[in-house]
Amino acid sequence: MKTSKQLAVFLALIACAALAAVDPEPQPAADSSAGQARVYGSGNSWVEEVSGSLPPAKNLKVSTDAGAVRVEGGSQSGITYVIKKHAYASSEEEARRQFERLRVSASSQGDTAIIRGLSPGTPGHGRSVSVDFEVHCPRNIELVSARTGGGGLTVTGIAGRMEGETGGGNISLNDISGAVSASSGGGTVDVDAAGAQVKVETGGGNIEIHHANGPIQATSGGGNISVDSSKQSIVVETGGGSINIGNDGGDLRASTGGGSINAGDVHGKAEMETGGGSISLRSANGPVRAESGGGTLELHKMTHGVQAETGGGSIVAEFIGYGKNFSASRLETAAGDIRVFLPADLPVTVRAEVDVANGHKIHSDFPGLQVVSEGSEWGPKESYCHGSLNGGGPVLSIHTSTGSIDLLKSTLSATERNPQ
Numbered sequence: 082m083k084t085s086k087q088l089a090v091f092l093a094l095i096a097c098a099a100l101a102a103v104d105p106e107p108q109p110a111a112d113s114s115a116g117q118a119r120v121y122g123s124g125n126s127w128v129e130e131v132s133g134s135l136p137p138a139k140n141l142k143v144s145t146d147a148g149a150v151r152v153e154g155g156s157q158s159g160i161t162y163v164i165k166k167h168a169y170a171s172s173e174e175e176a177r178r179q180f181e182r183l184r185v186s187a188s189s190q191g192d193t194a195i196i197r198g199l200s201p202g203t204p205g206h207g208r209s210v211s212v213d214f215e216v217h218c219p220r221n222i223e224l225v226s227a228r229t230g231g232g233g234l235t236v237t238g239i240a241g242r243m244e245g246e247t248g249g250g251n252i253s254l255n256d257i258s259g260a261v262s263a264s265s266g267g268g269t270v271d272v273d274a275a276g277a278q279v280k281v282e283t284g285g286g287n288i289e290i291h292h293a294n295g296p297i298q299a300t301s302g303g304g305n306i307s308v309d310s311s312k313q314s315i316v317v318e319t320g321g322g323s324i325n326i327g328n329d330g331g332d333l334r335a336s337t338g339g340g341s342i343n344a345g346d347v348h349g350k351a352e353m354e355t356g357g358g359s360i361s362l363r364s365a366n367g368p369v370r371a372e373s374g375g376g377t378l379e380l381h382k383m384t385h386g387v388q389a390e391t392g393g394g395s396i397v398a399e400f401i402g403y404g405k406n407f408s409a410s411r412l413e414t415a416a417g418d419i420r421v422f423l424p425a426d427l428p429v430t431v432r433a434e435v436d437v438a439n440g441h442k443i444h445s446d447f448p449g450l451q452v453v454s455e456g457s458e459w460g461p462k463e464s465y466c467h468g469s470l471n472g473g474g475p476v477l478s479i480h481t482s483t484g485s486i487d488l489l490k491s492t493l494s495a496t497e498r499n500p501q
Contacts (some may be wrong), residue, residue: 369388
């Protein structure tokens with residue numbers, strides 16, 4: 082029995098020694114508000130301002146429950162910050178009490194610098210207190226992750242990746258060399274220059290992207306979307322706003338619940354869809370699909386085939402291909418005119434039809450295409466034009482229920498059709 086007790090004591094001593102040998106859990110750096118703070122009035126609010134620094138790090142994470150975040154990369158080696166707590170209070174004493182409840186910390190954990198602002202969540206507290214961050218970091222930082230519960234988010238001059246999120250504020254990004262991923266609950270998103278992939282989303286604000294070297298994916302719950310240029314593919318979707326695309330170095334996929342779509346030069350294929358707005362395309366070097374619930378379609382300088390349909394607008398379609406890339410195509414509207422421009426040397430089989438030709442007609446610049454009208458003088462007339470050009474080729478189907486069809490020779494020179 083005595084031996085058992087001695088063994089138990091011995092094992093207990095070993096366990097205590099093992100616990101003592103374990104390193105304690107790493108603790109974050111001291112609360113940045115513990116340093117010297119400056120409190121001053123600003124309009125109808127009070128501000129507590131604290132500045133500090135952190136050693137160099139590969140990653141930077143900044144988060145606040147409520148307030149704005151600004152991160153700027155530069156030539157410096159370390160990380161510096163200015164933290165401003167804002168309190169809407171009737172006196173400085175009351176403001177200081179609110180500042181004490183708003184926790185702010187700045188620390189380094191491994192390769193990551195972490196700066197946080199945390200509201201305790203007492204009733205009404207989140208509406209009266211916020212914390213803003215202005216952070217300066219090395220340009221060559223590998224990752225900037227920034228989050229705010231509702232304020233604006235601004236990041237500039239970063240060579241690495243950027244990840245951002247705001248509950249409803251605006252997002253402004255510029256000179257980001259790495260991939261961009263950012264979302265807002267409803268604010269606007271502005272990306273000036275990005276060196277890689279861009280993926281942005283907002284619950285309802287406008288999105289404006291000026292230039293990106295990588296592919297673009299942009300989604301809005303209902304705002305307008307604008308992209309000036311991208312060297313790769315573009316995918317954009319909005320619940321109801323308009324879409325404007327400049328130069329697209331890859332494929333384009335654009336969709337809106339009811340706004341217009343204006344696309345410039347698309348290097349690859351183009352797929353565009355709107356619930357009721359108009360669609361315009363300056364040029365496409367791949368197959369085109371365009372659908373509208375009732376707007377006009379204007380599709381120019383297409384080298385391949387097209388599938389285009391509108392519930393009630395007119396259609397203009399201009400083909401500039403030489404035939405090897407041209408595929409079976411369809412142009413259809415329920416009520417509207419259709420004008421088609423074809424190269425004189427394009428091998429194609431034409432099937433053009435007007436269901437109700439009273440007051441409408443089919444006109445052709447091509448002698449080889451014969452127009453036929455059927456029906457009585459007083460009843461509904463049907464008009465159609467079936468034939469082949471240059472020995473025939475893929476079928477071009479053109480149909481309108483009530484409208485005119487014009488088959489016209491393209492006026493573009495060979496150089497304009499093939500600028501290479």
